[in-house]
Amino acid sequence: MDRDLIINSNSSGVDIALLEDKYLVELTKEKSNKKYSVGDVYLGKVKKLMPGLNAAFVNVGYEKDAFLHYLDLGPQVRSLIKFTKLASAGKIPNVPLSDFRLEPDIEKTGKISDIFSVNQPILVQIAKEPISTKGPRISSEISFAGRYLVLVPLADRISVSQKIRSLEERKRLKRLIKSIKPNNFGVIVRTASENKLVADLDADLKDLLSKWDIIANKLNKAEPPTKIVSELDRTSAILRDHLNESFNNIHVDDAALADEVRIFIKQIAPEKAGIVKHYSGAKPIFEHFGVDKQIKNSFGKIVTIKSGVYLIIEQTEAMHTIDVNSGHRVNKEKNQESNSLEVNLEAATEIARQMRLRDIGGIIVVDFIDMTQAKHRRELYQRLKDEMAKDKAKHSILPPSKFGLVQITRQRVRPAMNIQILEKCPVCNGTGESKAAILIIDEIENNLQYLLQEQNEKNITLMVHPFVHAQLTIGFPSVRMKWMWRYKQRIIIKPSASHHFLEYHFFNSKNDELKM
Secondary structure, eight states, rough: OOEEEEEEEETEEEEEEEEETTTTEEEEEEETTOOOOOEEEEEEEEEETTTTTTEEEEEESSSSOOOOOOOOTTTTTTHHHHHHHHHHHOOTTTTTGGGOOOOOOOOOOOOEHHHHHHHHOOEEEEOOOOOOOOOOEEEEEEEEESSSSSEETTTTEEEEEOOOOOOHHHHHHHHHHHHOOOTEEEEEGGGGGTTOOHHHHHHHHHHHHHHHHHHHTTTTTTOOOOEEEEEOOOHHHHHHOOOTTTTTEEEESOOHHHHHHHHHHHHOOGGGGGEEEEESSSSHHHHHHHHHHHHHHHHHEEOTTTSSSSEEEEOOOSSEEEEOTTTTTOOOSHHHHHHHHHHHHHHHHHHHHHHHTTOOOOEEEEOOOOOOHHHHHHHHHHHHHHHHOOOEEEOOOOOTTSSEEEEEOOOOSOOOOOOOOOOOOOOTTTTSOOHHHHHHHHHHHHHHHHHEEEEEEEEOOOEOOHHHHHHHHTTOHHHHHHHHHHHHHHHHHEETTTSSTOOOEOOOOTTBBBBO
């Protein structure tokens, strides 16, 4: 599989498009002034305890307090509180974490009121960005992700990604990590570490350990709420998580940003530094590589697939719903069951892509076309699982129900990507229906009567759409003539092709518009 990363730098931030075999699969917009990104570490202050929810609201500086549930505390939260208190008092630099005495783990069924008190400082990490009217979701189980490893301070376990299948390789990696990691640090070995040398793993581990040292130093005399450590920007995070031998090119339209990306790649994968290329063409970079066209075709309520199959994607407060429609795709040589299977399999591939592209999270319910044979439903389920396996976000898929519905949950850490490609019609205001011409004429006369009799305006000019102009001026007696007889005034009516059907404006003798 060929992968290309297209990076568009603009005044508001950076837009990042990931192409797989020239097909847009991920789109990220990173604002230059964005705060509260997933992975950022804050020194917060407990604002309110909610015993009924077994949770707390923590002030991290956002307009809405962050939400911290008891299950997100981590077993070593008492050790974290102790460490934070000592570091804030400036007593930690002389005591490395490897010599730090850990407190006992908290109980899984405990109460948050036994752990925290109001106004207590606490070190937390953003787990989910602010979404809609909600503040950030946070965790006190701090972790730092590198290219090969994830470091978990105040823990002592070593775990290996389940995607590494070889038992011998799993044992080798565990043995290597155990030999290089300090005490009181847990490590999760990522899939990218498979078959890597100990020097690569050690360099990654040292880089992650330096972040914890930064926290220890910055906590000294820090006042909550304040940011302690920032996660990588989305460009670097995508490169860290996705960069492999399948990457062909990284095109960047800003020279300075291209240099930054090149320096970052030299740190994590020196052999791939040559794939970074500065784009300086006349066309916008997204237009040149066909990203703009794919965005227009891929976003919106209705998504059409090449064969004529189309999806209807809608978002409610509780979930996303996706309806699969066959459109005009019908193979007359096959029966209904076979046609339904083909349509559903094709739709499953596009649905998996849409979830990655829009970064849809939470609950997703898909209404596939009904199939009567169990083997076809199993084939659809397997296709969806295979396509979703390409997705880095955690997800869970249930088999099709007896109603033909497939339920999916997908990790939600950021607001879903929503690009407006449609505008609301100024005539019908999005309803699909407009007022009848007779009603428009009545509405115009009511406003005309008000201007002439209540405002005592003289020599009024009315600008309308040409069709409405014809309705008012053609015939004997015309509507305009009736108005002049009724109000004893001359009324000028002019057509304007730039007006939409229901649009009209009144002007006085000085050509000033009369506002209603």
